[in-house]
Amino acid sequence: MGVFYHFGKYLILLRNSIRRPERTKMYVKRLFREMNEVGVKSLGIVALIAVFLGMVTTLQTAYQLIVAWIPVTVIGEIVTETSILELSPTITCLVLAGRVGSAMASELGTMRVKEQIDALEVMGVNPASYLVFPKILATVIVIPMLVVIAMALMISSGAFIGNNSGIVPINDFLQGAQSIFKEKVFIFSLQKAYTYAFVISSISCYQGYYTQGGATGVGKASTRAVVWSCVIILFADYILAQLLL
Amino acid sequence: MIELKNLQKSFGDLSILKGVDAVFETGKVNMIIGASGSGKTVTIKCMVGLIEPSAGDVLYDGRSVLELGLRDKKKLRQEIGMLFQSAALFDSMTVEENVAFPLRMFTKQPESEVLDRVNFCLKRVGLENRNKLMPSEISGGMQKRVGIARAISMDIKYLFCDEPNSGLDPKTALKIDHLIEEITDEFNITTVVNTHDMNSVFEVGDKVVFLYNGKKLWEGTPDDILNTEVEELKDLIFASRFIRRAYGV
Ligand SMILES: Nc1ncnc2c1ncn2[C@@H]1O[C@H](COP(=O)(O)OP(=O)(O)O)[C@@H](O)[C@H]1O
Ligand SMILES: [Mg+2]
Numbered sequence: 001m002g003v004f005y006h007f008g009k010y011l012i013l014l015r016n017s018i019r020r021p022e023r024t025k026m027y028v029k030r031l032f033r034e035m036n037e038v039g040v041k042s043l044g045i046v047a048l049i050a051v052f053l054g055m056v057t058t059l060q061t062a063y064q065l066i067v068a069w070i071p072v073t074v075i076g077e078i079v080t081e082t083s084i085l086e087l088s089p090t091i092t093c094l095v096l097a098g099r100v101g102s103a104m105a106s107e108l109g110t111m112r113v114k115e116q117i118d119a120l121e122v123m124g125v126n127p128a129s130y131l132v133f134p135k136i137l138a139t140v141i142v143i144p145m146l147v148v149i150a151m152a153l154m155i156s157s158g159a160f161i162g163n164n165s166g167i168v169p170i171n172d173f174l175q176g177a178q179s180i181f182k183e184k185v186f187i188f189s190l191q192k193a194y195t196y197a198f199v200i201s202s203i204s205c206y207q208g209y210y211t212q213g214g215a216t217g218v219g220k221a222s223t224r225a226v227v228w229s230c231v232i233i234l235f236a237d238y239i240l241a242q243l244l245l
Numbered sequence: 246m247i248e249l250k251n252l253q254k255s256f257g258d259l260s261i262l263k264g265v266d267a268v269f270e271t272g273k274v275n276m277i278i279g280a281s282g283s284g285k286t287v288t289i290k291c292m293v294g295l296i297e298p299s300a301g302d303v304l305y306d307g308r309s310v311l312e313l314g315l316r317d318k319k320k321l322r323q324e325i326g327m328l329f330q331s332a333a334l335f336d337s338m339t340v341e342e343n344v345a346f347p348l349r350m351f352t353k354q355p356e357s358e359v360l361d362r363v364n365f366c367l368k369r370v371g372l373e374n375r376n377k378l379m380p381s382e383i384s385g386g387m388q389k390r391v392g393i394a395r396a397i398s399m400d401i402k403y404l405f406c407d408e409p410n411s412g413l414d415p416k417t418a419l420k421i422d423h424l425i426e427e428i429t430d431e432f433n434i435t436t437v438v439n440t441h442d443m444n445s446v447f448e449v450g451d452k453v454v455f456l457y458n459g460k461k462l463w464e465g466t467p468d469d470i471l472n473t474e475v476e477e478l479k480d481l482i483f484a485s486r487f488i489r490r491a492y493g494v
Binding site: 022023025026110111114115116118119121122123124125 | 290293294295319322323325327329330331333334335336346347349350351
């Protein structure tokens, strides 16, 4: 019962958010602000995670494969494949759910409890399309870019650490990486990224937009935004793997 | 002039407004008074369309909100200004951007005209040269004044204020009250003010509507209030020992 109620309300919010805007210029301004907020400000954390994941994956793969008859290029293959297929879209987006989702939910939640959303409505602005739509669009544009950056960083940091620790020479690593790279897998990974970006932004906007109960309500909304985004991302990960692989 | 016709609102089984009829006159500061929780905010929110009434109608100079089409409703919205209890300035925008917001959103005025209008409104509320400050950098009283400036930045006909001086010291509260009164006279608009502050009622009120338990129990001028026989209204007015002492009640 509760689930259907929320799902219905969520769909209504999404529908309201694609109404025609009053003044396109104001919305475009808002879109760029959000892209900066979501993308540029997340670059640091995404890079940090990607570099460490790439190094750790390389070291652990090497540890598991220490058998003489397996060529070292296999390490390059495995690191590249897991980075593109799973680590860069899913782990990056799980982290972004925390970073971006909580920020969105608390921004909208604060606007709700401080009557700023009411103020927009009284003026005759449609708050859903003015506030929610640019956030979702910005996230869907920017997160796949972050995911591609994460891929590149993961693979290069893997190659670097493999070479530096004497496990696999950089040329062998890259040869493995090139032999395994398939366009299909890359596109599948981007499909994941688009899906997760939509999940994070729409769920977090929903939680924030309907915040109730003052400052505590804002905290709760932002927690719920992160938890639900993560749960749905993992669920979607499974469904997409079933459907598309 | 704004008329309420049998305005009703329930939340689930809880009936908050049980049929309120009232008239708020043009060029006057109309006050809705009542204890906390008596439904003042719900009344105003029904009037401006933030809450859908369960029954009844609101007429803006004869235009029934029930019968307005989408386009006319939009037009009406632009004739309405509202000052919220918490001022409700947009946190992420400067004072200037807040006041300019409705103009940039709804008018096609060139930027220079927008800024002229913003400066005029800010000057009108006594806040010059604060354009670039953020809402968090100014006091509560100033935030309310910016809220008023934003409300009047469009050519409004109706001004709603929800507890305009809550959380302000008596002197600042008085300034806000007088500002609201002056603006009402100057632009000849219909102003509706929610308050439980008797001080503002006597200071700037032209007409008073007393809400009790979801109904209008009394209406009249501030001068009539002191002679009222309505017990519930007396309770509200003479709640403070200071007033009781002053009037020897
Ligand atoms: N959205 C809502 N849902 C349920 N009850 C509400 C809602 N808004 C207001 N109420 C109730 O309506 C009553 C009147 O509230 P309000 O108009 O805010 O009073 P006040 O006169 O202090 O402004 C209160 O008891 C409040 O709990
Ligand atoms: Mg109130």
